[in-house]
Amino acid sequence: MSVASKQMEVGQELPPLVKEISLDRMRLWTNWVNRNIHTDWEWAKKAGLPAPIAAGMMSHAYLSEMLTNFFGENWFKSGKLSVSFIRYVVPGDTITAKGVVREKRVEGSSVIFTADVWCENETGEKVTVGTASARVP
């Protein structure tokens, strides 16, 4: 499952991941029992939002999945992910999780890779931005 190896170089792109956002999936994520800004148009509008907005943690989940695919089990033992949610994600958006390695640091017999990671919508606007790192033994 893992793609990462110690021989990777700065600039290597992580295989991207594409996800479709729907209100049904947003409601599944939020365990839709109550109406709230993630599940209901009327409530979202009353909260001053353009539409029900996907929970930021859904983008976090997409990035984590991309990083799990890339680093394999090393992600679960050493992964760090820091992101800011900078733009609303709404039903109908198509979100692509992307990343690129920007630092490689040797520590003993392991290598720690740091990547710039982000999610962007179908128009190329970034919705989530941050960094991720993991150790490859």
Next chain:
Amino acid sequence: MKQEAKELVQMSYDQLKPGEELPVVELVVDDDLQGRYVLAVQDESPWYYKDSPWGGPITHPSTLAGSTILAARARYDYPFGWVHARQETEFINPLPLGKRVKVISKIIEKYRKRDKGYIVVESLLVDQDGIEIMRLRQHGMIDDERIREAAKTGLKHRPPPASERFQKKS
């Protein structure tokens, strides 16, 4: 976790104090709960329902990474329309599916940025054998002009009641 609405205090930026410890919450993620999350994010990895490098299936991190909200929700009602602004997650060990985990949380900071009020909640997840699973830090924007206007509607952002799988311990 069973929580009566009348026990909850309305979260207010001005009244929150860094250093406040939040209630400890325990949770167990079972097949049903996990299935909902993996369907929501369309993650088909067999690690979460069949086999993983550690033996049987493991808990999907998405079911755990939002745990700071559970802790805050054990004491506070959120402002209507608050927004999750930033998340920092450290993955320490995988959690076998069905294993109990404790969420230990604290409000560590509050700050204003561009006339918006943020709080920072930090959580450590530890399983029933004392193994650290995850460390989380969540920044929530709980006060700005939009939220103050939304509060006038009288509506409350009421996340769904945590299910009985989530047990408040303190």
